[in-house]
Amino acid sequence: xxxxxxxxxxxxxxxxxxxxxxxxxxxxxxxxxxxxxxxxxxxxxxxxxxxxxxxxxxxxxxxxxxxxxxxxxxxxxxxxxxxxxxxxxxxxxxxxxxxxxxxxxxxxxxxxxxxxxxxxxxxxxxxxxxxxxxxxxxxxxxxxxxxxxxxxxxxxxxxxxxxxxxxxxxxxxxxxxxxxxxxxxxxxxxxxxxxxxxxxxxxxxxxxxxxxxxxxxxxxxxxxxxxxxxxxxxxxxxxxxxxxxxxxxxxxxxxxxxxxxxxxxxxxxxxxxxxxxxxxxxxx
Amino acid sequence: xxxxxxxxxxxxxxxxxxxxxxxxxxxxxxxxxxxxxxxxxxxxxxxxxxxxxxxxxxxxxxxxxxxxxxxxxxxxxxxxxxxxxxxxxxxxxxxxxxxxxxxxxxxxxxxxxxxxxxxxxxxxxxxxxxxxxxxxxxxxxxxxxxxxxxxxxxxxxxxxxxxxxxxxxxxxxxxxxxxxxxxxxxxxxxxxxxxxxxxxxxxxxxxxxxxxxxxxxxxxxxxxxxxxxxxxxxxxxxxxxxxxxxxxxxxxx
Numbered sequence: 001x002x003x004x005x006x007x008x009x010x011x012x013x014x015x016x017x018x019x020x021x022x023x024x025x026x027x028x029x030x031x032x033x034x035x036x037x038x039x040x041x042x043x044x045x046x047x048x049x050x051x052x053x054x055x056x057x058x059x060x061x062x063x064x065x066x067x068x069x070x071x072x073x074x075x076x077x078x079x080x081x082x083x084x085x086x087x088x089x090x091x092x093x094x095x096x097x098x099x100x101x102x103x104x105x106x107x108x109x110x111x112x113x114x115x116x117x118x119x120x121x122x123x124x125x126x127x128x129x130x131x132x133x134x135x136x137x138x139x140x141x142x143x144x145x146x147x148x149x150x151x152x153x154x155x156x157x158x159x160x161x162x163x164x165x166x167x168x169x170x171x172x173x174x175x176x177x178x179x180x181x182x183x184x185x186x187x188x189x190x191x192x193x194x195x196x197x198x199x200x201x202x203x204x205x206x207x208x209x210x211x212x213x214x215x216x217x218x219x220x221x222x223x224x225x226x227x228x229x230x231x232x233x234x235x236x237x238x239x240x241x242x243x244x245x246x247x248x249x250x251x252x253x254x255x256x257x258x259x260x261x262x263x264x265x266x267x268x269x270x271x272x273x274x275x276x277x278x279x280x281x282x283x284x
Numbered sequence: 285x286x287x288x289x290x291x292x293x294x295x296x297x298x299x300x301x302x303x304x305x306x307x308x309x310x311x312x313x314x315x316x317x318x319x320x321x322x323x324x325x326x327x328x329x330x331x332x333x334x335x336x337x338x339x340x341x342x343x344x345x346x347x348x349x350x351x352x353x354x355x356x357x358x359x360x361x362x363x364x365x366x367x368x369x370x371x372x373x374x375x376x377x378x379x380x381x382x383x384x385x386x387x388x389x390x391x392x393x394x395x396x397x398x399x400x401x402x403x404x405x406x407x408x409x410x411x412x413x414x415x416x417x418x419x420x421x422x423x424x425x426x427x428x429x430x431x432x433x434x435x436x437x438x439x440x441x442x443x444x445x446x447x448x449x450x451x452x453x454x455x456x457x458x459x460x461x462x463x464x465x466x467x468x469x470x471x472x473x474x475x476x477x478x479x480x481x482x483x484x485x486x487x488x489x490x491x492x493x494x495x496x497x498x499x500x501x502x503x504x505x506x507x508x509x510x511x512x513x514x515x516x517x518x519x520x521x522x523x524x525x526x527x528x529x530x531x532x533x534x535x536x537x
Contacts, residue, residue: 170381174443177339178394178450179371188393193384 031264034257047258053224055244055252062259064226068141068234069210069266071227072220075145076152076209081202083149084156088198091157092164093186104161111154119218122147127219136231139221145230147215152205159204163197164190196278203274210267213238237263290315290454290484291336296350298331298340305331309350309510311503313454318476318485320499320516322492324531327505329488330378333456336486337373338366354454371398374447378459380439382431382446387423390431390442394450413448416479417441418471437464441472454484461494473498492532496520504528 039047042060050061091103122143131138167190175189191198221233222243235243241256241263248256291313298306306328313319321329331340338359340346352359359369371394382390391413392406400406410427414420419441423434431442440460447455457476461469476485477498489495495502496516503513504525512525523529 168381170377170379171383173339173342174377174381174383175393176342177337177370177375177377178397178446179367180393180397181367184397189383 028264031257031260034254035261036258038251038254038258039261047255048262051224051226053240055248055255058251060251060255060258062237062240062255062262064224065235065237065240065259066262066266067226068220069236069238069263071141071230071234072144072148072216072236073206073210075141075230076148077202077206079146079149080152080156080205080209084153084160084201084205085198087153088157088160088164089186089191092161093182093190104158107154107157110150111158115151115212115215116218118147118151119215122215122219130231134231136229137221137233139219139233140231141220141227141234142230144216144220144234144236147219148209148212151212151215152208155205155208156201159201160194160198163194163201166197167193199274199278203271206270206274207267210236210263210270211238213242217242237266288315289313290355292351292353292356294351294353296332296335296348296352298328298335298349299347300331301345304508305346306335306508311510311513313484313486314501315484316480316482317500318480318487318498320495320502321486321488321505322490322495322502322531323505325490326507328508329505330458332505333375333458333486333488336454336456337370337375339370339375341366371450372452373454373456374450374452375456376440376443376447376458376460378462380436380443382434382439382442384432385430386428387431387434387442388427391446391449394446398450409449410445413445414442416448416475417445418468418475419445437468440464441468444472444475448479452483454486455479457485457487457489459489460487461489461491469494492520504531506531 038060047060047062048066049063050059051064051067052059052061053064091100091107095103123139126143126146127138127140129138130136130140130143134142171189171193172185175185180188216236217239220236220239222235222239223233224235224240227234237259241259244252245256289312291311293309293311293313296306296309296311297304309332321332323329331346334340335348336352336359340348348360354369354373358364359366374394383393385393388410391410392400395406395409400409411420411424414423419438422438423442431439434442440462441464444457444460461472464472473494476487479485480500487495487499499516501513502516502519504511504519504523504527506527512519512523512528514524519528520532523532
């Protein structure tokens with residue numbers, strides 16, 4: 001009887017695990033099935049390298065959106081990475097333990113704020129400030145970058161803090177004993193040891209930045225053209241899908257699925273690149 | 285330098301929260317000699333060593349009273365820089381902890397902090413310190429591989445080499461042979477007797493015979509007190525205190 005129940009639990013857990021994987025595979029297959037034929041129909045070159053997007057006239061070039069996505073993601077990293085890293089080092093190395101117990105949950109709470117709230121703050125506060133002080137439409141790559149940078153901050157911070165805290169104290173003592181100052185200890189002994197965890201945090205943040213939709217739609221302006229500067233409006237891939245899905249039919253609808261395929265491929269490439277980078281570092 | 289005292293400790297008290305880890309230690313360490321410290325575990329030997337290069341500063345629960353003079357300078361004086369102190373007083377821990385980098389980088393870590401950057405000088409330091417710790421022959425062909433892949437005994441000798449490369453004045457050793465086989469132990473002991481020409485060495489050991497073999501002076505610690513100190517010959521043949529005699533002859537501890 002006991003053995004039977006053990007077996008049953010094992011079967012059920014296996015089934016659940018596989019159904020999660022199956023769902024992922026089905027989603028990917030579905031997107032590919034809807035999107036790939038379209039890409040080959042109008043030609044990958046016309047789809048990926050043209051920036052002429054007017055679905056009603058049969059023009060489906062998403063180059064501007066790819067550029068928009070990359071701009072916004074790079075901007076988010078530009079804002080979020082230095083803040084996240086510096087913050088993590090300060091919080092993990094310099095803050096007394098009791099203060100950490102208050103601040104860390106607060107940071108993690110940041111991750112729980114709905115993205116629409118971030119977007120709202122971006123529209124009501126950030127965009128006017130940018131418009132008045134720097135010019136341009138205000139709803140811009142810069143606004144989206146700042147909002148996204150703050151949104152990915154809790155991810156980068158809390159994972160980096162965990163991996164810095166996981167570095168054995170003996171490394172710190174060893175380094176201090178060799179005559180290192182606190183800062184030398186941090187950047188020569190602690191950070192190299194925590195590096196793979198920190199990079200994992202950055203990748204997760206990156207994934208969130210490139211995939212974020214709601215907050216981005218609200219602050220980025222959504223003009224389907226190649227942006228000339230960070231003060232310009234842009235339309236990332238995610239925004240393109242979400243904005244037009246409601247009324248798209250036929251070729252137009254397929255074009256949006258194809259946009260999803262491109263997004264998927266970009267995310268997979270980023271993940272792959274980051275994973276290889278980590279593996280290489282660990283080997284060293 | 286012979287005959288001079290490198291370190292003078294007067295009325296040293298160390299508290300870990302409310303618990304007294306060391307009480308009223310008075311001790312002089314002559315230069316270019318090996319001072320052996322023996323005693324059962326928990327008697328305060330390690331805390332004592334870590335007080336000498338202010339590593340205890342890193343533990344907020346520890347409070348230190350009393351005076352430690354290194355070359356007649358108070359190392360706990362507010363203006364005394366602990367970073368400079370640790371460059372002059374190196375330590376080898378009981379558990380070897382190489383940093384997660386290559387063998388070469390582990391050894392040049394200290395010298396590079398002191399501003400040595402010339403490759404030829406660093407290469408020379410690496411070779412010389414590895415030879416002094418009898419590790420050179422085993423690792424000379426793989427200096428660039430990770431130090432974490434060395435065996436326990438090799439890691440311990442690497443940690444000794446790492447301290448030697450800093451060219452300190454005092455070397456503190458906390459059970460440097462705990463993970464070593466008898467042959468490597470003999471090699472380390474031989475190394476120490478050679479090294480004392482240039483360094484002042486304080487050797488904490490659980491192995492009383494080791495102290496008898498190489499220490500010039502020996503101190504016996506018991507339950508956070510220093511019971512007795514004297515020339516090694518005297519301590520091991522005619523100790524003043526009966527507790528020392530009991531410990532050495534293996535009747536307790």
